[in-house]
Amino acid sequence: MLITFTGNGKGKTSAALGVALRSLGWNKKICVIQFIKGDKEVGEWKFIKNNVGTDHDLPIEIHQFHDDKKYSITEKNILENKEYKKSCEKAWSFAKEIILGKKFNLVILDEINNVIHYKLLDEKDVLDFIRKNSSLICGDSDIIFTGRNASQKLIDIADLVTEMKEVKHPFQKGISAKEGIDY
Numbered sequence: 001m002l003i004t005f006t007g008n009g010k011g012k013t014s015a016a017l018g019v020a021l022r023s024l025g026w027n028k029k030i031c032v033i034q035f036i037k038g039d040k041e042v043g044e045w046k047f048i049k050n051n052v053g054t055d056h057d058l059p060i061e062i063h064q065f066h067d068d069k070k071y072s073i074t075e076k077n078i079l080e081n082k083e084y085k086k087s088c089e090k091a092w093s094f095a096k097e098i099i100l101g102k103k104f105n106l107v108i109l110d111e112i113n114n115v116i117h118y119k120l121l122d123e124k125d126v127l128d129f130i131r132k133n134s135s136l137i138c139g140d141s142d143i144i145f146t147g148r149n150a151s152q153k154l155i156d157i158a159d160l161v162t163e164m165k166e167v168k169h170p171f172q173k174g175i176s177a178k179e180g181i182d183y
Contacts, residue, residue: 001142001159002130006113006150009164010182016108016144017044020060028105028140030060031098035091035111035147036084036120038066042183061104065091078118088120096129099143106142113147113154127153 003019005012020030032044039045048062066087078084092115098107116123130143145154155161170178177183 002134002157003142003144003160003162004113004150004154004158005144005146005162005164006148006155007163007165008148009166010169011164012146012148013044013110015162015164016110016146019142019144020106020108023106024058024060027059029103030106030108031104032060032062032108032110033091033095033098034062034064034066035088035109035115036066036078037111038064038087039183040064043180063091063094065094075118078114078120084118085120088115092121092126099129099133099141102141105140106144108144108146111147112145113150115147116151116154117147117149123151123153127157130157 003016005015017032020032023030032048040049045062045064048058048060051058052060066084092112095107095109095112098104112121112126115121116126145158150158150161
C-alpha cells in the first residue's frame with residue numbers, strides 16, 4: 001500500500017513509526033528515510049542506532065541526508081538554502097534505490113510531503129516513479145509518505161490517507177518540545 005500521513009497536527013512521523021513497530025512484530029524489514037531532518041538527538045534515531053548491530057539487532061535502518069547542526073529547519077532556510085535541495089535529491093535517489101531493491105517490506109519517506117510542497121523535489125517525478133513501480137508497492141511491500149501539505153495528486157494515488165488535525169497543542173501555552181513525545 002501507499003500510505004500518507006499529512007495535516008497540521010502532531011503525529012505524522014509518530015504514526016509512521018507506530019506502523020514500523022507493528023511491522024517489526026511481524027519480522028518485517030523497515031527503512032526510514034528522513035527528508036529535511038538531520039538531528040541525531042531524536043528518539044527514533046537514537047533507538048535504531050543503539051539497537052542495530054547489537055545483541056538486540058532489529059531489521060530496521062534509518063537514514064538522514066541533512067545536517068541540522070549546520071542548517072536549521074526553518075521555512076526561510078528550506079526555501080533559500082540550496083543545501084536543502086541537494087540533501088533532498090540525495091535522499092530521493094537513495095529512496096528509489098531502496099524501493100527498487102525490494103530488500104525492505106516497509107519504506108517510510110519522512111517529511112517527503114513538505115519536500116514536494118516546497119518544490120525541493122519535482123512532484124511529477126515522485127508520482128511518476130510511484131505509479132511506474134506500483135507493482136512493487138503491493139503484497140509484502142508498503143511505502144509511507146509523511147509531512148504536512150500532501151498534494152491532492154498524492155492523496156488521489158494513495159491507498160490510505162490520514163490527516164492529523166491540530167485541536168490543541170502544548171506549544172500554544174509556551175511549553176517546549178518534550179523528549180520522547182516530540183522528538
